[in-house]
Amino acid sequence: MAKVHVTTTINGEPMEFLCEPNDTMLDALRGPLALTGSKEGCASGDCGACSITLDDRLVCSCLMLAVESEGHEIRTIEGMAQGDKLHPLQQKFLEMAALQCGICTSGMLMASDALLKRSPDPTEEEVRFWLAGNLCRCTGYDKIVRAVMDTAAEMRAQ
Amino acid sequence: MTELRYLAPGTLDEAVGAFAKAGSAARILAGGTDLLVQMRSGVLKPGVIVDIKKIPEMTTIEQAADGGFRIGAAVSGMALHDHKTFGKVWPGVLEAVNLIGSKQVQGRASAGGNLCNGSPAGDSVPAMVAAGAIVTVQGPNGRRELKVEDVPAGPGRTNLKPGEILVSFALPPRPAGSSDAYLRMIPRTEMDIAVVGVGVSLTIKDGTVTAARVGLGAVAPTVLLVEDAAKALIGSKLDDAALAKAAAACSAACRPIDDKRGTIAYRTKVAGVLLKRTAAIAAKRATQKN
Numbered sequence: 070m071a072k073v074h075v076t077t078t079i080n081g082e083p084m085e086f087l088c089e090p091n092d093t094m095l096d097a098l099r100g101p102l103a104l105t106g107s108k109e110g111c112a113s114g115d116c117g118a119c120s121i122t123l124d125d126r127l128v129c130s131c132l133m134l135a136v137e138s139e140g141h142e143i144r145t146i147e148g149m150a151q152g153d154k155l156h157p158l159q160q161k162f163l164e165m166a167a168l169q170c171g172i173c174t175s176g177m178l179m180a181s182d183a184l185l186k187r188s189p190d191p192t193e194e195e196v197r198f199w200l201a202g203n204l205c206r207c208t209g210y211d212k213i214v215r216a217v218m219d220t221a222a223e224m225r226a227q
Numbered sequence: 228m229t230e231l232r233y234l235a236p237g238t239l240d241e242a243v244g245a246f247a248k249a250g251s252a253a254r255i256l257a258g259g260t261d262l263l264v265q266m267r268s269g270v271l272k273p274g275v276i277v278d279i280k281k282i283p284e285m286t287t288i289e290q291a292a293d294g295g296f297r298i299g300a301a302v303s304g305m306a307l308h309d310h311k312t313f314g315k316v317w318p319g320v321l322e323a324v325n326l327i328g329s330k331q332v333q334g335r336a337s338a339g340g341n342l343c344n345g346s347p348a349g350d351s352v353p354a355m356v357a358a359g360a361i362v363t364v365q366g367p368n369g370r371r372e373l374k375v376e377d378v379p380a381g382p383g384r385t386n387l388k389p390g391e392i393l394v395s396f397a398l399p400p401r402p403a404g405s406s407d408a409y410l411r412m413i414p415r416t417e418m419d420i421a422v423v424g425v426g427v428s429l430t431i432k433d434g435t436v437t438a439a440r441v442g443l444g445a446v447a448p449t450v451l452l453v454e455d456a457a458k459a460l461i462g463s464k465l466d467d468a469a470l471a472k473a474a475a476a477c478s479a480a481c482r483p484i485d486d487k488r489g490t491i492a493y494r495t496k497v498a499g500v501l502l503k504r505t506a507a508i509a510a511k512r513a514t515q516k517n
Contacts, residue, residue, distance in 0.1 A: 114331065123334070127331050129329075132263050132331075184330075201330075
């Protein structure tokens with residue numbers, strides 16, 4: 070199968086890669102692009118572990134073809150911290166132990182970040198509905214929801 | 228494995244040409260939230276994928292001077308949600324579209340894909356039927372229009388002809404005192420497939436219903452337009468007798484399957500219950516606007 074050459078932007082950096090036409094964006098991220106922060110959970114759009122943004126819209130990278138990123142702007146968990154400085158959501162997840170095994174965490178963070186960009190003062194219900202597409206089998210969600218609410222309050226105060 | 232070719236034409240004419248030429252091996256890619264899952268599971272092995280999202284007409288929302296909307300077939304649920312006026316005019320259509328999957332899925336999934344996927348339980352379809360949406364399709368023999376309720380042919384099948392591509396939905400201008408609503412029954416609060424879905428669109432003048440349409444989903448091989456339910460509502464003040472008659476019409480229209488989500492008896496009963504609840508929401512919205 071002939072590989073396709075794709076030119077895109079990932080976390081603000083111009084990137085080029087080769088992929089099969091039927092590779093998903095998640096395949097490309099975890100393969101040729103070596104950005105393994107996005108996880109494969111279900112590979113069918115149910116679990117949210119592979120969440121990224123495409124032109125600032127939250128999407129599942131497993132439900133998108135890698136070739137579709139041509140000319141678009143992708144953001145992944147690798148772009149969340151600024152150097153050594155963690156994003157407030159990352160810091161709060163650590164402080165409040167909003168993770169256990171960690172496989173859902175990058176997706177949770179990407180989804181939560183997308184929420185707070187749209188809605189800096191969400192209700193708990195809004196957070197829970199927004200994160201309905203991110204499955205976590207460890208935490209029972211409570212710590213995650215509280216970490217997102219606390220981060221939102223902190224970011225609003227700044 | 229057969230070789231897959233990915234095409235992303237910039238015009239509809241190119242897309243129609245490529246799609247028709249590739250025949251049954253081709254699939255249209257809008258949001259991909261059904262297509263990629265079907266490819267991954269091995270249900271589908273397309274030879275050609277025609278991505279329609281580079282065609283401006285497919286991804287734009289337009290409101291005409293008369294107030295009617297035209298929604299491109301590949302407009303995502305989140306894009307529709309973020310439109311300034313659409314949700315005010317068609318809150319029922321919007322809430323139905325926004326029930327499709329998670330926020331991640333909303334970032335990609337479209338009403339066009341939901342319709343063409345042909346699921347009897349697609350959430351946006353009953354609301355579009357209630358709205359009286361007309362779809363434009365384009366194929367090798369040009370353009371034509373269909374009522375949205377005439378698109379589904381059965382589970383996973385549509386009445387689109389070979390080579391035809393769904394282009395857009397047209398929603399009519401709204402008279403004063405109009406609104407709509409969509410409710411679905413699912414056993415949990417999010418991320419599930421409708422056991423029953425009901426869309427209701429109403430126009431109310433001085434407390435009396437002057438126009439009504441009812442779309443019913445997940446209770447037959449296709450989404451249904453329930454004209455008898457609409458007739459029971461039109462001319463009424465949404466009194467208990469009229470609502471009971473409309474609910475009975477919905478239950479009577481049901482030809483559901485028995486499955487793990489709901490039995491025939493349950494779906495049939497819930498169709499009537501949901502009609503009453505959905506009509507109440509639509510009526511409240513319609514009269515609030517006056």
